[in-house]
Amino acid sequence: xxTVPLQPPRRLIEITVDGEEVxxxxxxxxxxxxxxxxKDVPTLCYGDTLTPKNACRVCVVEVEGSxxxxxxxxxxxxxxxxxxxxxxxxxxxxxxxxxxxxxxxDLSTTPxxxxxxxxxxxxxxxxxxxxxxxxxxxxxxxxxxVRDYAKCILCYKCVDACGDQWQNTFAIAxxxxxxxATISTEHDAPLTDSACVYCGNCVEVCPTGAxxxxxxxxxxxxxxxxxxxxxxxxxxxxxxxxxxxxxxxVQDNRIVKVGSPHDNPVTHGNxxxxxxxxxxxxxxxxxxxxxxxxxxxxxxxxxxxxxxxSASSAGGAAPSDG
Amino acid sequence: MDLRFRDxxxxxxxxxxxxxxxxxxxxxxxxxxxxEEDLRFAAGGHAARDRRDLLLPALHxxxxxxxxxxxxxxxxxxxxxxxxxxEAYGVATFYSLFSLKPRPARVLHVCTDLACQARGxxxxxxxVEETLGPPGMSWQPSxxxxxxxxxxxxxALEAGDPPKTAVHGPLAxxxxxxxxxxxxxxxxxxxxxxxxxxRRVGAVDPASLDxxxxxxGYAALRHAFRLGPAGVIREVLDSGLVGRGGxxxxxxxxxxxxxxxxxxxxxxxxxxxxxxPGTFKDRVIMEGDPYALVEAMTIAAYATGCRTGYLYIRGxxxxxxxxxxxxxxxxxxxxxxxxxxxGRGFAFDIEIRRGAGAYICGEETAxxxxxxxxxxxxRSKPPFPVEKGLFGKPTVVNxxxxxxxxxxxxxxxxxxxxxxxxxxxTGTKLFCVSGAVARPGVYEVPFGATLRELLxxxxxxxGTLRAVLLxxxxxxxxxxxxxxxxxxxxxxRAIGATLGSGVVLALDESVDLAGILLRIAEFFRxxxxxxxxxCRVGTVRQEEALHRLNRRPAPIDAAADLALLxxxxxxxxxxxxxxxxxxxxxxxxxxxxxxxVFSSPSPSSSREASPS
Numbered sequence: 014x015x016t017v018p019l020q021p022p023r024r025l026i027e028i029t030v031d032g033e034e035v036x037x038x039x040x041x042x043x044x045x046x047x048x049x050x051x052k053d054v055p056t057l058c059y060g061d062t063l064t065p066k067n068a069c070r071v072c073v074v075e076v077e078g079s080x081x082x083x084x085x086x087x088x089x090x091x092x093x094x095x096x097x098x099x100x101x102x103x104x105x106x107x108x109x110x111x112x113x114x115x116x117x118x119d120l121s122t123t124p125x126x127x128x129x130x131x132x133x134x135x136x137x138x139x140x141x142x143x144x145x146x147x148x149x150x151x152x153x154x155x156x157x158x159v160r161d162y163a164k165c166i167l168c169y170k171c172v173d174a175c176g177d178q179w180q181n182t183f184a185i186a187x188x189x190x191x192x193x194a195t196i197s198t199e200h201d202a203p204l205t206d207s208a209c210v211y212c213g214n215c216v217e218v219c220p221t222g223a224x225x226x227x228x229x230x231x232x233x234x235x236x237x238x239x240x241x242x243x244x245x246x247x248x249x250x251x252x253x254x255x256x257x258x259x260x261x262x263v264q265d266n267r268i269v270k271v272g273s274p275h276d277n278p279v280t281h282g283n284x285x286x287x288x289x290x291x292x293x294x295x296x297x298x299x300x301x302x303x304x305x306x307x308x309x310x311x312x313x314x315x316x317x318x319x320x321x322x323s324a325s326s327a328g329g330a331a332p333s334d335g
Numbered sequence: 336m337d338l339r340f341r342d343x344x345x346x347x348x349x350x351x352x353x354x355x356x357x358x359x360x361x362x363x364x365x366x367x368x369x370x371e372e373d374l375r376f377a378a379g380g381h382a383a384r385d386r387r388d389l390l391l392p393a394l395h396x397x398x399x400x401x402x403x404x405x406x407x408x409x410x411x412x413x414x415x416x417x418x419x420x421x422e423a424y425g426v427a428t429f430y431s432l433f434s435l436k437p438r439p440a441r442v443l444h445v446c447t448d449l450a451c452q453a454r455g456x457x458x459x460x461x462x463v464e465e466t467l468g469p470p471g472m473s474w475q476p477s478x479x480x481x482x483x484x485x486x487x488x489x490x491a492l493e494a495g496d497p498p499k500t501a502v503h504g505p506l507a508x509x510x511x512x513x514x515x516x517x518x519x520x521x522x523x524x525x526x527x528x529x530x531x532x533x534r535r536v537g538a539v540d541p542a543s544l545d546x547x548x549x550x551x552g553y554a555a556l557r558h559a560f561r562l563g564p565a566g567v568i569r570e571v572l573d574s575g576l577v578g579r580g581g582x583x584x585x586x587x588x589x590x591x592x593x594x595x596x597x598x599x600x601x602x603x604x605x606x607x608x609x610x611x612p613g614t615f616k617d618r619v620i621m622e623g624d625p626y627a628l629v630e631a632m633t634i635a636a637y638a639t640g641c642r643t644g645y646l647y648i649r650g651x652x653x654x655x656x657x658x659x660x661x662x663x664x665x666x667x668x669x670x671x672x673x674x675x676x677x678g679r680g681f682a683f684d685i686e687i688r689r690g691a692g693a694y695i696c697g698e699e700t701a702x703x704x705x706x707x708x709x710x711x712x713x714r715s716k717p718p719f720p721v722e723k724g725l726f727g728k729p730t731v732v733n734x735x736x737x738x739x740x741x742x743x744x745x746x747x748x749x750x751x752x753x754x755x756x757x758x759x760x761t762g763t764k765l766f767c768v769s770g771a772v773a774r775p776g777v778y779e780v781p782f783g784a785t786l787r788e789l790l791x792x793x794x795x796x797x798g799t800l801r802a803v804l805l806x807x808x809x810x811x812x813x814x815x816x817x818x819x820x821x822x823x824x825x826x827x828r829a830i831g832a833t834l835g836s837g838v839v840l841a842l843d844e845s846v847d848l849a850g851i852l853l854r855i856a857e858f859f860r861x862x863x864x865x866x867x868x869x870c871r872v873g874t875v876r877q878e879e880a881l882h883r884l885n886r887r888p889a890p891i892d893a894a895a896d897l898a899l900l901x902x903x904x905x906x907x908x909x910x911x912x913x914x915x916x917x918x919x920x921x922x923x924x925x926x927x928x929x930x931x932v933f934s935s936p937s938p939s940s941s942r943e944a945s946p947s
Contacts, residue, residue: 067715068867070910081917082909087715102909106869109906113872139899141883145875167865176422181336183419187710187865188428190693192875194865199341199420200406200435208339208419 028094037090043074044085052098055107055129057114058168059086060218062275062282063178066169071110071129075100082106108133116140117192118147119164122222122233145192151230154203157211157290159230160196164223167194171215171224179283184209213289217272217282226270226290239264247274250288255279257288268292336384338419343407350411352400352496353393357386357415366414383417388726390416390708394427395650395689402442402494403434418708429710429864430691432492432650441493443467443474444651445506448612449808450483450769452854453846459487459506466510478694478858479612480651483769483840484521484776490651500653515654518623521615523776523793531743531763532736533779536623541658544665547626553671555742559634560679562745567638568594571741573749575761580606580697580734581809581835582914583824586741589731592721593639596729603636603644604706604725604732607659608690608697610649611807612858613838616765617735619777621648621655624739625662629685631738633676634745636683639731644683647702649690660687694862698913699732700724701864712866713913736765736837757783760823764837768793771800771843780822787818789839798843802930806835808855809918811925832925848932849885852923856881859919870916873907877920884933893933900927 023038030050037046042065047054058069065087073082077095082103085096097103111130115137120126130137151161169187176183184207188197198207216224225233232238243264250257258277262270271289275282345353345366354360360367364378393412397404404427413420427433445463447456460476467474482488485504491512493499502515519525519537526537540546547553559567572587593601605628609617621628632644646663648656663685666672674682688706690696696705700714703725724730740762744752753761760782766789769775773794780789786803790796800815811832813820820830827834842851856878865871880896880903890896904920911917926932 067912070867070869070912073910081911084715089717105902106906106910109873109902110868110910113868113876113903113906117872117875139895140876140879144879166868167871169866176419183336183421186419186421186425188425189865190429190431191860191863191865192871194871197421197424199409199424202341206341208337208421 026090026092028090028092028096030096031098041090042086043076043083043088043090043094043096044072046090046096047074047085047098054085054098055125056086057123057166057220058170060170060173060220063170063173063218066173068168069110069114069166071107071114073103073106073110074098075103104133108135111135112137112139114166116144116146118166118221119161120166120221122164122225123166123220126221147195152203153227153230155205155211156227157286158213158216159225159227160204161223161225161230162195164221165196166221166223167196168220170218170220171196174214174218174283175209179281180210180212180214182208182210182212185215211286211290212284213271213286214283216289217284228269232264232269238269243269250284252287252291257284259284259288261292267296336379336417336419338413338417340410340414340420341406343405343410345405345407345411346401349397349401349405349408352396353408353412353415356393356396357389360415364414366411379417386416387418387708388706390418390423390426391430391688391691391705394423394430394433395691398433398691399494399498400496402440403436403438405435405437409435416708426708426710430650430693431861432692439473440495441473441491443489443491443503443510444477444480445474445489446478446480446482446487447476447854448479448858449804449851449854450479450613450775450840451487452851453770453840453842454486454505456487459489462508463489463506463510477651478861479610479614481609481615481618481649483613483615483767485516486769486775490653492653502654518619518654521619521776522623523774524778530779532620532739532765533623533777535627536619539624539626541623541625542661544626544662544669544671547624551746552626553630553677555745556630556634556637556671556677558745559637560677560681564594564638564640567634567745570744570749571638574740574744574752575749575756575759576737576740576744576752577760577824578734579736579740579764579837580699581611581806581833582699583834586733586737589721589733590635590639593729593731596721598729599640600643600728601639601641602725602728602730603632603639603641604702604730605632605644605646605735605738606697606699606702606732607646607648607652607655607735608694608702609652609735609836610690610694610697610862611809611836611838612855613769613804613807613840614767614836616767616777616837618652618655620735620739621652621659625658626666627739627742628659628735629662629666629672631741632685633672633683634741635731635733635738637681641731642682642684644685645688645706645725646685647688647690647696647706649697650692651690656687656689663687693864694858695864695913695915698915701913702732703730710864712864713915715912734836755781757781757821757823758825760825764822764834766822766837766839768839768841770804770841771797771846772841773797782823783821783826785819785821786813786839789822790818790841793841796841796843798845800841801844801846801848802842802926804838804840804842804851804922806833806921807838807840808858809833809914809921810835810838811921812930814929831929833921848926848930849881852926852932853878853881853885855922859915863915863919867910867912867916869907869909870911870913870919873903873911873916874919876903877907877923881923897927897933900924 025036035050056072067084067087072085074085075097076083112135148163247260257280260272273280363369363373397408482504488504489506491501501512576586577583693711695701696711698713701711705711720730802812860874860878863870863874907916
């Protein structure tokens with residue numbers, strides 16, 4: 014549940030999307046108009062909490078009278094604009110962009126990538142087995158999150174979230190140029206030597222799974238990650254008085270990942286290290302021999318109340334809005 | 336912003352280089368010795384951050400003095416300017432003239448680009464390799480150095496205090512330095528009657544303001560003051576002047592739109608990041624007639640209400656930087672720049688910024704990011720520069736050649752200017768003729784002259800002409816039977832070509848065209864900023880496909896690779912953010928379609944198989 018702050022009324026403007034007239038508030042983007050018209054325009058680098066970077070170009074649409082295609086995510090809707098979302102030109106560019114990305118990057122954990130590749134008839138394998146790619150070993154240099162840049166499409170979202178759009182930490186930036194460009198700390202130093210404060214806001218916005226919780230990374234490696242067995246529970250962080258909403262992803266009664274609702278007016282999807290990663294105390298396995306036991310515990314055949322079989326330890330994580 | 340640094344310290348030399356630019360550090364917070372007093376306040380906020388635009392000059396200072404930028408030096412620059420180290424690292428690694436690894440003080444940059452390749456750069460490269468060893472340390476291959484009339488060329492950069500530069504053109508087999516010829520050496524027409532833009536090159540002493548004034552200099556600025564800003568814009572509009580950087584946008588309309596913007600301050604940016612392979616006209620103007628550009632920038636600033644102008648010169652033009660710096664300093668000392676120009680109460684000054692090896696910074700919005708101290712990545716438009724440009728303010732950005740057209744327009748009047756040329760292309764145009772011609776150089780001809788006339792002016796093709804590359808790497812090839820095309824924007828468009836920045840590279844039968852195409856593809860792959868997917872990956876796939884097509888024996892599935900090139904090229908043209916990606920396939924496409932490269936030649940079987 015979140016409150017929507019009231020805003021001054023905005024003038025509505027009319028544009029056509031695939032021949033259909035749509036009215037959107039002034040200042041809305043073409044993507045907003047497409048959504049209003051019920052069109053499913055794919056996006057990768059677009060983030061609902063970030064300024065559009067329009068780097069991936071998978072959302073391009075044809076705007077009548079425009080020499081090139083326009084990125085729907087950042088182009089403002091103008092009165093009388095005629096937008097084509099599924100023209101041959103737009104579909105061609107989207108297909109090639111998907112081919113270029115899928116042939117150079119590991120999209121296996123990118124939501125909907127496989128669906129779009131099928132929908133647009135993209136054939137990434139046509140560039141041959143020797144096609145250059147960004148394949149590289151994942152960077153595991155801390156216990157909280159992993160940077161697997163073989164999956165990075167260079168959408169700039171992590172950099173923007175770390176920098177002046179949210180966290181103002183500036184631990185990472187784009188380094189190098191062209192195909193050799195990467196997301197990097199200064200001198201490619203390990204995160205533990207960098208300015209990183211482990212807020213995990215970069216993980217929150219990563220669209221491809223290049224950045225992931227260490228728990229998720231390890232579980233995927235062990236073949237245990239299974240989203241169909243996960244529940245999501247939104248609760249309030251108990252560390253301080255700010256009142257951030259946490260969404261706990263729970264699999265097999267253990268917290269495996271923590272996010273925050275992007276429409277939450279307190280967090281806008283952002284958290285700090287405590288809210289994001291400080292959940293271990295909830296599910297610590299007890300010591301082999303508890304030091305103080307009541308007589309009731311000793312009599313209980315199910316064992317002490319904080320034992321791993323008890324539901325009370327992760328009780329707050331029961332499925333609710335899942 | 337809470338800056339965090341590792342333990343790297345700058346050397347005394349690195350510290351001195353930065354302090355020479357920025358002055359000594361005022362407090363311990365900025366890298367000075369720490370004192371008790373530093374603990375009683377914290378530096379920060381806007382005041383500490385608003386010098387971000389000095390990042391590139393500071394990186395240049397270290398790179399010029401030491402030859403490379405160490406971790407300690409980068410950290411020190413960051414402390415001085417309140418820039419996060421990760422961001423500064425991202426900026427430093429973007430520009431190819433900066434090195435973040437140790438390297439010798441003296442590095443020879445050997446041009447391996449189109450015009451030099453057409454004149455034996457391959458052999459030169461082998462000689463250099465024999466003498467200096469493998470590339471990467473004391474020498475490195477370089478994109479076009481803008482010395483095409485003296486191909487094959489090289490540029491030696493030697494770090495020190497002061498840093499030294501030496502231009503080799505043509506590069507001697509023993510790599511010995513020779514004195515650089517004067518700028519007019521690149522202008523075979525120098526001294527001829529009828530020249531407009533080049534009339535003073537060779538005739539005027541580029542170091543002497545008095546000489547410039549004696550030859551008609553600053554008469555146009557006085558006339559501009561009589562006309563008033565609106566009058567100047569009216570003249571430029573009526574003249575029909577369009578931008579000479581490649582996009583051919585009407586200059587008067589740009590000025591009018593900028594002048595009308597209520598937001599202030601307005602900025603003027605002169606784009607002298609001339610990096611299109613085969614282009615060297617702006618260098619010749621800046622080296623041969625530097626005050627003309629100072630005067631033209633002053634007029635543009637007066638018309639559009641700018642108080643500050645930035646002149647962004649590519650880092651590979653050391654002599655142009657020297658001459659322009661001298662001209663700006665002299666003009667300032669003589670009251671032709673500063674708070675009260677010519678006693679008319681108009682205030683304007685010019686700041687010179689050096690590029691650091693990035694073709695993309697010639698893009699009209701990437702140049703803003705570069706001046707502001709960021710990676711030279713283009714911004715998406717709209718908003719256009721006249722609304723939100725440099726530092727987010729209304730900005731006029733013009734090419735050098737465009738600006739130096741303005742004084743002649745004001746002096747001769749718009750009708751006279753518009754009478755020269757043909758159709759919608761008014762005035763004269765500078766063409767950079769290189770490759771297989773007897774007298775390569777910069778030529779000034781009225782719009783409407785044919786390509787044949789231009790080549791004849793340059794002494795004609797030195798062999799059997801195979802093709803002419805018009806407009807540079809982003810341009811297109813023209814066949815020998817198309818030489819009667821009139822050199823106007825409309826005329827070239829009619830045959831599917833472009834004038835671009837005025838490159839005319841003649842290629843004779845001795846040149847390996849497929850090799851030239853490969854070099855073009857390599858150039859775009861190297862120079863793509865990496866921001867958008869179609870260009871970042873598309874330029875790589877284009878190069879890979881050309882490598883396959885170049886393989887001998889010819890690949891069996893050449894048709895598949897050609898189809899692939901076409902599809903990727905179309906997506907680059909349609910979906911890239913900026914002109915680099917949008918034009919990266921132009922030249923290759925024209926070579927395939929117009930010259931028939933890869934269509935039939937080598938294996939005789941494929942010729943039989945083709946329907947023709």
